[in-house]
Amino acid sequence: xxxxxxxxxxxxxxxxxxxxxxxxxxxxxxxxxxxxxxxxxxxxxxxxxxxxxxxxxxxxxxxxxxxxxxxxxxxxxxxxxxxxxxxxxxxxxxxxxxxxxxxxxxxxxxxxxxxxxxxxxxxxxxxxxxxxxxxxxxxxxxxxxxxxxxxxxxxxxxxxxxxxxxxxxxxxxxxxxxxxxxxxxxxxxxxxxxxxxxxxxxxxxxxxxxxxxxxxxxxxxxxxxxxxxxxxxxxxxxxxxxxxxxxxxxxxxxxxxxxxxxxx
Amino acid sequence: xxxxxxxxxxxxxxxxxxxxxxxxxxxxxxxxxxxxxxxxxxxxxxxxxxxxxxxxxxxxxxxxxxxxxxxxxxxxxxxxxxxxxxxxxxxxxxxxxxxxxxxxxxxxxxxxxxxxxxxxxxxxxxxxxxxxxxxxxxxx
Numbered sequence: 001x002x003x004x005x006x007x008x009x010x011x012x013x014x015x016x017x018x019x020x021x022x023x024x025x026x027x028x029x030x031x032x033x034x035x036x037x038x039x040x041x042x043x044x045x046x047x048x049x050x051x052x053x054x055x056x057x058x059x060x061x062x063x064x065x066x067x068x069x070x071x072x073x074x075x076x077x078x079x080x081x082x083x084x085x086x087x088x089x090x091x092x093x094x095x096x097x098x099x100x101x102x103x104x105x106x107x108x109x110x111x112x113x114x115x116x117x118x119x120x121x122x123x124x125x126x127x128x129x130x131x132x133x134x135x136x137x138x139x140x141x142x143x144x145x146x147x148x149x150x151x152x153x154x155x156x157x158x159x160x161x162x163x164x165x166x167x168x169x170x171x172x173x174x175x176x177x178x179x180x181x182x183x184x185x186x187x188x189x190x191x192x193x194x195x196x197x198x199x200x201x202x203x204x205x206x207x208x209x210x211x212x213x214x215x216x217x218x219x220x221x222x223x224x225x226x227x228x229x230x231x232x233x234x235x236x237x238x239x240x241x242x243x244x245x246x247x248x249x250x251x252x253x254x255x256x257x258x259x260x261x262x263x264x
Numbered sequence: 265x266x267x268x269x270x271x272x273x274x275x276x277x278x279x280x281x282x283x284x285x286x287x288x289x290x291x292x293x294x295x296x297x298x299x300x301x302x303x304x305x306x307x308x309x310x311x312x313x314x315x316x317x318x319x320x321x322x323x324x325x326x327x328x329x330x331x332x333x334x335x336x337x338x339x340x341x342x343x344x345x346x347x348x349x350x351x352x353x354x355x356x357x358x359x360x361x362x363x364x365x366x367x368x369x370x371x372x373x374x375x376x377x378x379x380x381x382x383x384x385x386x387x388x389x390x391x392x393x394x395x396x397x398x399x400x401x402x403x404x
Contacts, residue, residue: 001332004295004324006317018314019307021326022297030308034316036279072276072344073316077370081398090396097395098388104372105387111347112380121382162308193304196312199275201347214382 030162032067032196039068048083052095056167058230064163066197069103076100103202110201116214117204118185125212126178127258133183137190141176149240150226151175153233162196167229173210174219178255179243184211220251269338271358273329273351276344277316291322292336294329299350329354338362345369373400 004021008014015029032038047061054060068074080100087093110117120130140146144155154168164172169191176187184207191207192198208214223244227236238245246254270282270291282291300310317324325332333341341358345368355364373391381387394400 001335002326004326006322006324008318011315014315014318015307015311018311021295022300022307022310024297024301025305025307025310027306027308029311032312034277034312034314035319036316037319067312071274071313071316072278072346075278075369076372077399080372080395080400084396084398098392101372101388101391101395102384104391105381105384107347108375108387109381114347114349114352117349162306162312189304193306194308196309198309200349 027159027194030160030196032064032161032163034067034071034073036073039065039074042068043074043079043082046079046083046096048087048093048096051099052093055095055099056229058165058168058233062165067163070197070199070202076104106199106202106205109205116208117200120213121205121208122213124218125216125259126218127256127260128181130183133177133181135183135186137176137182137186138180141180141182142190146175148175148243149235149237150223150230150244151241153235158191158194162194164195165230169206170210170219171221171226173207174221177207177211178218178220184208184213218256220248220255222246222248222251267338268340268342269333269336271333271341271343271355272317272320272322273343273346273354274313275346275348275351277313277320278344279320282321285321289342290336291320292332293317293320293322293324294332295324295326296329296332297326299329303350330357333358334361340365342367370399 005017008017011033019025042063042065046063046065050061051063055062065074065079069076069079080097083093083096084090090097124130141155144152144159146152151172154164154172157164157168158172173184173187176182177184188204188207191203192200195203205214210219212218223236223238223241226234226244230236235241252259268289270285270289272291272293285291340363342365343355345366346352355366358364372395374394375387375390379390
């Protein structure tokens with residue numbers, strides 16, 4: 001048995017060591033660092049009250065604790081207790097606690113129903129059946145070359161950092177499943193490859209929530225929504241995001257033309 | 265004295281878990297390239313895991329997880345609960361060779377395991393009764 005080195009003088013040496021250890025692995029290291037100390041740093045920076053008010057915005061007070069939670073470096077209980085210690089009035093931090101609860105919910109559902117992790121829980125409610133969706137992601141998606149500026153920017157975040165804001169994840173998932181009509185499983189696998197917090201339960205069931213195979217309706221978005229929440233961070237000009245520049249009524253008619261025909 | 269191995273997997277890089285270490289226990293993480301490749305982990309994920317391991321009192325051993333664990337011939341393996349299907353399967357196979365104790369974390373909220381939830385807000389209506397309590401329990 002080969003025992004591996006765990007003592008490095010700097011991060012570059014560690015990265016080089018891991019590259020050599022797993023030469024098959026693609027890409028480069030993320031700027032986000034692992035380890036308990038970094039998890040504690042992130043915990044000390046949480047702002048649960050403003051989280052509740054700003055979490056949907058790209059520059060909102062999100063915690064970025066999810067990679068540490070996913071790997072068990074820190075657990076939900078520790079985060080909840082920290083927030084309760086800091087804020088005695090729990091109604092101020094309802095949204096924050098509720099977001100922690102989403103992870104608990106996904107874990108419970110997946111533990112009880114392991115078959116749901118990779119299989120449709122319910123049928124699509126889009127007017128299409130599962131066979132109508134492609135199995136594979138096209139190259140323009142995986143190489144951030146869709147020609148839709150904001151989508152390409154979110155894909156670059158995924159590939160380069162392994163972190164994507166939760167709201168942007170929903171945009172990406174919706175784009176893949178509904179705008180490109182690709183099976184959610186292909187997108188979920190792609191996220192698991194890159195996301196530092198990529199978790200079968202939370203990730204896959206969230207993709208199913210967007211797809212409508214684990215929710216009552218498909219999640220869609222338009223450019224106006226992206227501009228509202230991410231307008232300061234990504235290019236949301238209409239000329240560079242033509243596909244998304246429509247009302248919800250127009251998008252529903254375009255993306256789900258058979259909905260209401262008795263197919264979903 | 266029983267030989268106990270604490271099996272650290274990539275969903276259980278938990279420092280608290282290792283506070284139970286004593287002279288008769290050894291914490292082991294197996295750097296299993298096949299396991300990682302099967303999951304298509306990018307280098308980003310691998311580096312994140314590795315630098316976390318470097319801050320833990322754990323032996324990192326290269327090899328196949330089951331083969332390494334079996335070759336260490338423990339009487340007992342302790343590991344941390346995860347809903348992850350691949351890790352649960354490894355634990356199940358390992359349990360053919362030795363006793364495997366799966367430790368569950370403090371529940372986030374007090375909800376009977378008998379409940380089945382298919383929508384978040386049905387879960388939340390039950391969870392919120394204890395989710396705002398320290399350790400998820402009125403006993404604290």
